[in-house]
Amino acid sequence: MSFGHVLTLAHQTWRELLRERLVSGAMLASALLLLCALPLGGLSLGQDARILADLGFACMEVTSVLLVAVAGAQMLPREWERRTSFLVLSKPVSRTSFLLGKALGLLAMGTLLVLGQSAVLLGLLGARGMDPLILAGQVPLVMLQTILVGSLAVGFSAFASLPVTLLATLALYVTGHNLDSVTGMATQLPPLSKAIMTAIGHAIPDFSLLDLKNRVIHGQRLTPGLAAQAAIHGISWSVAALCVGILAFQRREA
Amino acid sequence: MMSVPVLEAKGLSKTYAAQIGQPARHALSDLDLRIEPGETFGLLGPNGAGKTTSQKLFLGLVRPTRGEIRLFGESPENPDVRNRIGYLPENPYFYQHLTGEEFLRFCGGLFKLPRQVVDERADRLLTQVRMQDARKVQLKKYSKGMLQRVGIAQALINDPELVLLDEPMSGLDPVGRHEFRELILDLKRQGKTIFFNSHILSDVSEICDRVGILVEGQLAAEAAIADLSRDGRDLETLFMETVRNPKTAAVAV
Numbered sequence: 001m002s003f004g005h006v007l008t009l010a011h012q013t014w015r016e017l018l019r020e021r022l023v024s025g026a027m028l029a030s031a032l033l034l035l036c037a038l039p040l041g042g043l044s045l046g047q048d049a050r051i052l053a054d055l056g057f058a059c060m061e062v063t064s065v066l067l068v069a070v071a072g073a074q075m076l077p078r079e080w081e082r083r084t085s086f087l088v089l090s091k092p093v094s095r096t097s098f099l100l101g102k103a104l105g106l107l108a109m110g111t112l113l114v115l116g117q118s119a120v121l122l123g124l125l126g127a128r129g130m131d132p133l134i135l136a137g138q139v140p141l142v143m144l145q146t147i148l149v150g151s152l153a154v155g156f157s158a159f160a161s162l163p164v165t166l167l168a169t170l171a172l173y174v175t176g177h178n179l180d181s182v183t184g185m186a187t188q189l190p191p192l193s194k195a196i197m198t199a200i201g202h203a204i205p206d207f208s209l210l211d212l213k214n215r216v217i218h219g220q221r222l223t224p225g226l227a228a229q230a231a232i233h234g235i236s237w238s239v240a241a242l243c244v245g246i247l248a249f250q251r252r253e254a
Numbered sequence: 255m256m257s258v259p260v261l262e263a264k265g266l267s268k269t270y271a272a273q274i275g276q277p278a279r280h281a282l283s284d285l286d287l288r289i290e291p292g293e294t295f296g297l298l299g300p301n302g303a304g305k306t307t308s309q310k311l312f313l314g315l316v317r318p319t320r321g322e323i324r325l326f327g328e329s330p331e332n333p334d335v336r337n338r339i340g341y342l343p344e345n346p347y348f349y350q351h352l353t354g355e356e357f358l359r360f361c362g363g364l365f366k367l368p369r370q371v372v373d374e375r376a377d378r379l380l381t382q383v384r385m386q387d388a389r390k391v392q393l394k395k396y397s398k399g400m401l402q403r404v405g406i407a408q409a410l411i412n413d414p415e416l417v418l419l420d421e422p423m424s425g426l427d428p429v430g431r432h433e434f435r436e437l438i439l440d441l442k443r444q445g446k447t448i449f450f451n452s453h454i455l456s457d458v459s460e461i462c463d464r465v466g467i468l469v470e471g472q473l474a475a476e477a478a479i480a481d482l483s484r485d486g487r488d489l490e491t492l493f494m495e496t497v498r499n500p501k502t503a504a505v506a507v
Contacts, residue, residue, distance in 0.1 A: 008363035090341040
């Protein structure tokens, strides 16, 4: 693997995403959702800032996650379909560098989208009297969610088709947010089904660890322990997803 | 002492596995080939004969079912060996969002060439393929011929010792073909080793030192152009005879 190749490919992917409608569409969707959230806050009694924060973080998460899921799912299949992968892999570029470069460009774009949206949201909430420093604790967690979803999408796309990748990625994201329900359901099942459900629970990233917006919205700071737990969980699952993708991509033929 | 061949294939075979609704396909069977430094070799054959598969095997884009490939004495799986190769794929489809200039810089970056060297070569190559005026235009606005021109420029950005060209003349008008032929002849004069697939026999006989004819995945004939001329035969006759009767054609005329 070559770091130089990874950076060159990441730059190309970044530029490709920037020049596509997908990113500008995600930004527009995010701005529209936030605009819609503004009047909704006024409907509640004295809770307008909290409702805005809740909706703001939710729309930030949805747009960023959808962007990286869709762009990540189509990234490698499109390279094969358009045969641009022939061009890159005919040069002294390893398949590991190719996949990591594409993933890095995508994740950098997802992260930028989160940062841009956070700046606007925290500015709005600060103006409504909430402490932006406490709220900012959720921003790296949304970034971790975006990175994890992007890594899952790229990992799956190394061996699955676009629809399968997108479905699997979003299914893991939704289930991962509701792992408590899955494990809770398991306790009421017969032993074998319980064991299967528990095993499934362990094979899915726990996205609820990366979603502490209720905590920060209610003024509770993110403790170093929670932040470390979230970071370790998010990063290790992302690395695992990319490793699976790299292994599958080594075997793929043009 | 014999020199190390630039490209050597021994018993090279490729079978694409069966897929739903499609049986297994034997794309290439027992190909033996040896290309010496400075040689220009043309691989001919009807559509589906295995020409593109051969080039993909040489570049490590697909793996052989059987047999062995060596490029400069190394395995094509070794990324370093590809520093010495330039490749133009058939019907090139490049990153459409890039301009011609950005595309060449991107390709130069993949060879880890210093920025100054890439800029100088990109400038020279774009002039050479007459794409200087379109250098700031995105590739999605290029015609097929323009893509072919910028494709050959990217194949030469690393100043390769071996140039692999897959149907380089397709999509070019007569003027473009003439210029392309001149460009390949110029590369030949520079001592580059050139391996190309083509359908256009007149170009092949003008450019190549040696040709091979693939029929249904098998190398049915191999001949030196000079020997053909000496024997009073032309390439078209050899090609047609070989395609019609591949089993009786001469291997190494």
